[in-house]
Amino acid sequence: MTDAGCKLVLVVACALVNADGHILLAQRPAGKTLAGLWEFPGGKLEPGERPEESLVRELEEELGIAVKAEDLVPLTFASHPYETFHLLMPLYVCRHWQGTLAPREGQELQWVAPSNLRDYPMPPADEPLIPFLTSLQSPAG
Numbered sequence: 723m724t725d726a727g728c729k730l731v732l733v734v735a736c737a738l739v740n741a742d743g744h745i746l747l748a749q750r751p752a753g754k755t756l757a758g759l760w761e762f763p764g765g766k767l768e769p770g771e772r773p774e775e776s777l778v779r780e781l782e783e784e785l786g787i788a789v790k791a792e793d794l795v796p797l798t799f800a801s802h803p804y805e806t807f808h809l810l811m812p813l814y815v816c817r818h819w820q821g822t823l824a825p826r827e828g829q830e831l832q833w834v835a836p837s838n839l840r841d842y843p844m845p846p847a848d849e850p851l852i853p854f855l856t857s858l859q860s861p862a863g
């Protein structure tokens with residue numbers, strides 16, 4: 723059966739990877755949907771935006787860093803049926819940015835070793851993404 727009422731929501735997200743090979747997670751603040759869960763920085767595309775452009779904007783807004791679109795490397799994507807919408811979320815990896823990273827929206831931030839990602843409760847859409855991150859090569863690898 724086709725779900726004619728399904729609303730598709732496109733969200734772009736980024737695994738920022740630091741020199742130690744750790745990945746940045748952000749905790750969704752109280753009051754938002756999925757509050758308390760740890761997610762990859764990013765957000766919904768605004769009308770007319772290209773995905774990479776949207777992610778550059780979100781990373782500046784949320785973390786105060788400047789990222790070049792060409793430093794956003796596609797890794798995989800999430801496709802998850804939430805109750806009120808279907809989430810389609812490309813996940814990029816980024817190892818290069820400028821500026822000092824800071825939580826601009828009051829969110830908790832944590833650098834996490836890929837092998838420890840499962841210690842951080844994530845939205846259900848994100849769980850299938852974890853194996854892709856644990857298989858990321860280290861900068862030296």
Ligand SMILES: Nc1nc2c([nH]c(=O)n2[C@H]2C[C@H](O)[C@@H](COP(=O)(O)OP(=O)(O)OP(=O)(O)O)O2)c(=O)[nH]1
Pocket residue numbers: 733734735754755756760761762763764765766809845846847848
């Ligand atoms: N940024 C981000 N969003 C995620 C992840 N996993 C996941 O299910 N989402 C969902 C949560 C939200 O429903 C949507 C992102 O919305 P958003 O961050 O732009 O805005 P929001 O929380 O204010 O959205 P809302 O759900 O409260 O309307 O994608 C993730 O890893 N990163």
